[in-house]
Amino acid sequence: MRTSEVTRTTEYTPYHPRWYRSRVSTYWWLWKWPYLKFVLRELSSIFVAYFAVLTLVQIQALSEGPEAYAEFQEWMKNPFCLALNAISLFFVLFHVLTWFNLAPRAMVVRVGGKRLPDALIAGANYVAWVVVSAAVTWFLLRKI
Amino acid sequence: MTKNLPSKARRHPEPFLWTLFSVGGVVAAFLIPVHLVLFGLAFPLGWLELPSYEKMHLLARLPLVRVYLFVLCSLSLFHWAHRFRYTLYDGLQIKHLNEVITVFCYGGALLGTAAGAYLLWNFR
Numbered sequence: 001m002r003t004s005e006v007t008r009t010t011e012y013t014p015y016h017p018r019w020y021r022s023r024v025s026t027y028w029w030l031w032k033w034p035y036l037k038f039v040l041r042e043l044s045s046i047f048v049a050y051f052a053v054l055t056l057v058q059i060q061a062l063s064e065g066p067e068a069y070a071e072f073q074e075w076m077k078n079p080f081c082l083a084l085n086a087i088s089l090f091f092v093l094f095h096v097l098t099w100f101n102l103a104p105r106a107m108v109v110r111v112g113g114k115r116l117p118d119a120l121i122a123g124a125n126y127v128a129w130v131v132v133s134a135a136v137t138w139f140l141l142r143k144i
Numbered sequence: 145m146t147k148n149l150p151s152k153a154r155r156h157p158e159p160f161l162w163t164l165f166s167v168g169g170v171v172a173a174f175l176i177p178v179h180l181v182l183f184g185l186a187f188p189l190g191w192l193e194l195p196s197y198e199k200m201h202l203l204a205r206l207p208l209v210r211v212y213l214f215v216l217c218s219l220s221l222f223h224w225a226h227r228f229r230y231t232l233y234d235g236l237q238i239k240h241l242n243e244v245i246t247v248f249c250y251g252g253a254l255l256g257t258a259a260g261a262y263l264l265w266n267f268r
Binding site: 024026029039042043045046048049051052053054055056058059060062063066069070073076077081082085086088089092093095096099100128129132133136137139140141144 | 168169170172173174175176177178179180181182183184185187188189192194195197199200201202203204213216217218220221223224227228230231235236237252256259260263264266267268
């Protein structure tokens with residue numbers, strides 16, 4: 001085991017100075033906006049998971065038949081669900097914003113030996129996002 | 145460089161889990177908002193007319209739509225698993241429950257993936 005190897009090398013002996021580790025409060029992220037932003041961004045993942053579960057429940061209702069599906073849609077109309085969905089949307093949009101704004105760091109595109117500006121890459125992501133959203137909406141709402 | 149590392153370090157699942165997190169982040173960013181606006185707000189609030197059961201059923205039976213839904217749900221869950229695990233680790237500094245948290249996060253994502261696969265594979 002690697003952990004035991006590590007423990008063995010860090011064993012305390014009378015001749016070895018004690019490691020200095022300053023205590024950090026559990027709420028270290030609460031008092032500074034960039035830290036708070038970081039934790040809120042990370043917490044957006046909870047709402048991503050909520051959406052996945054909600055979608056699975058909807059597929060389940062759809063596979064059970066028209067009554068189950070109607071019941072699911074009725075249940076979605078209660079204020080608690082609507083509030084939860086609105087909060088989820090807020091957090092997911094926060095994820096979108098932070099994700100696309102980081103995209104230029106993750107994908108460096110060079111054209112003719114020159115690096116494309118960050119704004120162009122982030123912008124391309126936003127344009128693609130609008131196109132994809134419109135396509136999904138069209139696919140769902142078109143007449144068959 | 146990598147040759148000198150012990151074999152265990154090279155077989156670490158972290159890069160694979162990070163890739164799932166990353167691809168899941170892209171999928172979530174591109175697709176979840178439109179789904180959430182439509183099914184979470186616009187249809188229940190009556191801003192837009194909810195497609196009929198027959199139409200939804202017809203769409204969900206298309207193989208490509210089922211693959212799409214499977215990828216959307218599964219990758220979103222793996223994105224959550226990875227990010228949430230590190231939120232607990234860095235944000236709340238819960239380090240003594242490391243194993244429990246890891247099992248809960250990735251286990252949950254696996255469970256959701258299995259449920260999605262079962263539901264969509266057997267969808268009639």
